Amino acid sequence: MHKSEPWPRTPLIWTGVDLRRTEIACCTWLVQIGCGIWFGGNATYFLEQAGFDNKQSFNFGLGQNAVNVFGTICSCWVMQLVGRRSLYLSGLVIMLVLLLAPPNAIAYGSGTLLMLFTLTYGVTVGPVCYCLVSEMPSTRLRIKTVALARNAYNVMSIAANFLNNPILNPTAWNLRGKGGFLWVDFCLISFTRAYYRLPDPRGLSAGEMDVLFQQKVPARQFTKVKADPFRSVNAVANVCT
Secondary structure (H helix, E strand, O other): OOOOOOOOOHHHHHOHHHHHHHHHHHHHHHHHHHOOHHHHOOHHHHHHHHOOOHHHHHHHHHHHHHHHHHHHHHHHHHHHHHOHHHHHHHHHHHHHHHHHOOOOOOHHHHHHHHHHHHHHHHHOHHHHHHHHHHHOOOOOOHHHHHHHHHHHHHHHHHHHHHHHHHHHOOOOOOOHHHHHHHHHHHHHHHHHHHHHHOOOOOOOOHHHHHHHHHOOOOHHHHHHEEOOOOOOOOOOOEEOO
16 A cells, blocks of 8 residues: 655754745745835824824725725736746835835825835735745645744734834824834845845746755746756756856
8 A cells, every 4th residue: 555645744844945945935924014014004093193184094094905905906917927026026126115205294195105005015015925925835845834934924913013003103102204214124124135035936836946946046046047847856957048
């Protein structure tokens, strides 16, 4: 009788090639927080502090949710044309620029920037993250890696809640629009990490991903290297010319 292969143990995600894949999956999900969406996505309360009344702020918040849904739908087509890595990095750059925008004394000006920030997130980092997290782990360790990455996100979101509330609270730090300058640091770190560590799995099978990770191909070279999963394990991937 054929002996079934034992279920992979959790410590395997911390060893060898899988350690790199675990780190990429966890950090990719953490970027959803580091990009500043905790600040840019809190439109209702932010606009109340900027001068909108309760009804205007609530309507703007509903509009922001609609923009997010629209951006996510658009991402389904954009992702097929651009690729995960390029879309992810371009979204981080745009959000970084929006966070650096000087605080606007006009409430509608601040609201427009928030809408642009939300649209960018909805097209890029928001939905692309879920594709990347599920494609980075090996097939045998996918469930455990995704679960660990999501738990890392949950823990970091708790810290983000503690940080973001005093930024907007008028009885605490009361930074208002200047709070974006605080999130710029986290967004810049997120972009730097993604640029050097995040590969693009677009068009690659699970077997090809395994070969590229086993050969320790740099993240920026994934699209320039042709992997053949049907060759021997020790075969070196060929660079496309």
